[in-house]
Amino acid sequence: MSRELQVTFDCADPDTLMRFWCQALGYVPDPPPPGFETWDAALDAYDVPLEERNTRSACHDPEGTGPRLFFQQVAEAKTAKNRVHLDVRAAPGLHGEERMTAIEAEAERLVAAGATRLARFEPDPPLSHGFIVLADPEGNELCLD
Missing domain, CATH: 3.10.180.10 (2,3-Dihydroxybiphenyl 1,2-Dioxygenase, domain 1)
Structure with missing residues (x-):
């Protein structure tokens, strides 16, 4: 059985890193939830404080062939060479x-x-x-x- 793949990045600035990878791969940011025109409108509706709005981000291949990329904020900085790249x-x-x-x-x-x-x-x-x-x-x- 085949599985769907998502690549997850631990990072300090999810939005900036997501936008870089969109440029690198020709990906697009994930759209806001149904019923919302923007992510800010959705986060306003969900009462997410401003300081918590860059804790995660995601993008995807608009052609649907590549894996989704997910970026999650973590407290620790990168300290060594990646084992996977x-x-x-x-x-x-x-x-x-x-x-x-x-x-x-x-x-x-x-x-x-x-x-x-x-x-x-x-x-x-x-x-x-x-x-x-x-x-x-x-x-x-x-x-x-």
């Missing part, structure tokens, strides 16, 4: 310099959106095609490949 397929089907040029362009776009560039790994044929390691705005590693 996301690979963003920035150059599927491309090879050689054309591939690395496409990956570089995507890296520049994500750095402008708040990512930090960590490393570039050159192609090592026949198995490695080269990739770039970034960190999202809260330091979670991701690879562009």
Whole structure:
């Protein structure tokens, strides 16, 4: 039996991190509950205090094929390398310099959106095609490949 997958991020600022990943993946924020035009209207109706309105956030693939991403606020900061990370397929089907040029362009776009560039790994044929390691705005590693 197949299961639906959601990827959850522990973070300090759920809204900012959700918006970064929307830009990175072409995702969209989850809509407010039925009957509400905005999340603020829903949170007002539910009497959620202003200081508690950025404790969680979520986004999804508008085409319905990728997993939902959920962001939850936690008190502790990230302290070590991720044991699991996301690979963003920035150059599927491309090879050689054309591939690395496409990956570089995507890296520049994500750095402008708040990512930090960590490393570039050159192609090592026949198995490695080269990739770039970034960190999202809260330091979670991701690879562009």
